[in-house]
Amino acid sequence: MTMDTQIDLLKITNVHKRFGGLHALSGVNLEVKKGQIVGLIGPNGAGKTTCFNLITGLYTANSGNFYLNGKSYNPVAVDQVLKAGIARTFQNIRLFKEMSVLENVMVGRHVRTKAGFIGAILKTQSTMEEERKIKERAYELLQYVGIRSALADQKAKNLPYGDQRRLEIARALATEPLLLALDEPAAGMNQTEKNSLNTLLKKIQSDGTTILMIEHDVRLVMGLCDYIFVLDYGQVIAAGLPEQVRQNPAVIEAYLGHRKESV
Numbered sequence: 685m686t687m688d689t690q691i692d693l694l695k696i697t698n699v700h701k702r703f704g705g706l707h708a709l710s711g712v713n714l715e716v717k718k719g720q721i722v723g724l725i726g727p728n729g730a731g732k733t734t735c736f737n738l739i740t741g742l743y744t745a746n747s748g749n750f751y752l753n754g755k756s757y758n759p760v761a762v763d764q765v766l767k768a769g770i771a772r773t774f775q776n777i778r779l780f781k782e783m784s785v786l787e788n789v790m791v792g793r794h795v796r797t798k799a800g801f802i803g804a805i806l807k808t809q810s811t812m813e814e815e816r817k818i819k820e821r822a823y824e825l826l827q828y829v830g831i832r833s834a835l836a837d838q839k840a841k842n843l844p845y846g847d848q849r850r851l852e853i854a855r856a857l858a859t860e861p862l863l864l865a866l867d868e869p870a871a872g873m874n875q876t877e878k879n880s881l882n883t884l885l886k887k888i889q890s891d892g893t894t895i896l897m898i899e900h901d902v903r904l905v906m907g908l909c910d911y912i913f914v915l916d917y918g919q920v921i922a923a924g925l926p927e928q929v930r931q932n933p934a935v936i937e938a939y940l941g942h943r944k945e946s947v
């Protein structure tokens with residue numbers, strides 16, 4: 685791989701998040717090296733989504749530091765985080781259901797344009813050319829994630845489930861992220877869909893986008909990730925290469941303690 689895998693693209697240190705008396709995250713440290721696919725795993729309720737919500741500005745940490753591309757950043761607003769270079773998908777798909785497939789991707793693209801979303805709606809003269817380019821790029825991204833362009837004008841809600849997941853990824857990629865954060869991208873997918881997701885994520889990585897993913901499908905995570913962090917009860921209990929994590933007694937214990945799920 686020609687990418688520099690030594691630099692931390694994302695780093696969070698000593699992050700704490702409480703919900704009332706519940707310590708959802710207690711002193712979490714996590715690094716995502718540039719060019720890698722990093723997995724964030726752990727049993728249900730371990731704090732994975734909370735961690736994503738903090739990184740992407742949906743929640744505010746009680747304390748802790750956040751760094752993106754070597755610079756400190758303060759993830760307090762979702763749109764700022766997006767502009768800074770982190771795009772995400774959600775555990776439960778959050779598309780604009782009534783909008784077309786193509787429009788969903790175009791919305792993502794507007795993060796990086798001068799006119800913005802409002803300008804595009806008003807369709808002023810100066811936005812027309814920009815709009816054409818956005819559309820062109822949106823078609824390219826649909827093709828990139830494997831959605832047939834014949835589906836571009838369908839309402840997003842009418843797409844098959846696997847395609848809706850892919851569409852979320854296309855919309856996130858449209859923002860030109862440095863880091864793509866995926867919350868359970870394979871959830872609800874059948875094996876064929878998982879295989880094509882696997883191929884897509886490898887392609888995204890080799891095209892230069894770093895990926896952080898929460899995923900319960902252990903086989904997918906182990907096969908795809910360069911590095912894995914394991915959370916349990918709001919703390920990182922293990923971190924390492926997939927084979928190291930798989931054999932870690934604390935990880936095996938955490939999974940067996942919570943439910944019948946093998947690592």
Ligand SMILES: Nc1ncnc2c1ncn2[C@@H]1O[C@H](COP(=O)(O)OP(=O)(O)OP(=O)(O)O)[C@@H](O)[C@H]1O
Nearest residue numbers: 703706708726727728729730731732733734735775
């Ligand atoms: N908004 C909230 N208000 C109160 N408690 C919350 C909130 N969000 C998360 N929690 C609690 O924080 C803990 C961590 O939850 P989180 O969703 O981050 O876990 P997770 O590892 O993503 O789990 P799963 O794999 O089931 O999605 C849980 O005990 C959860 O109930």
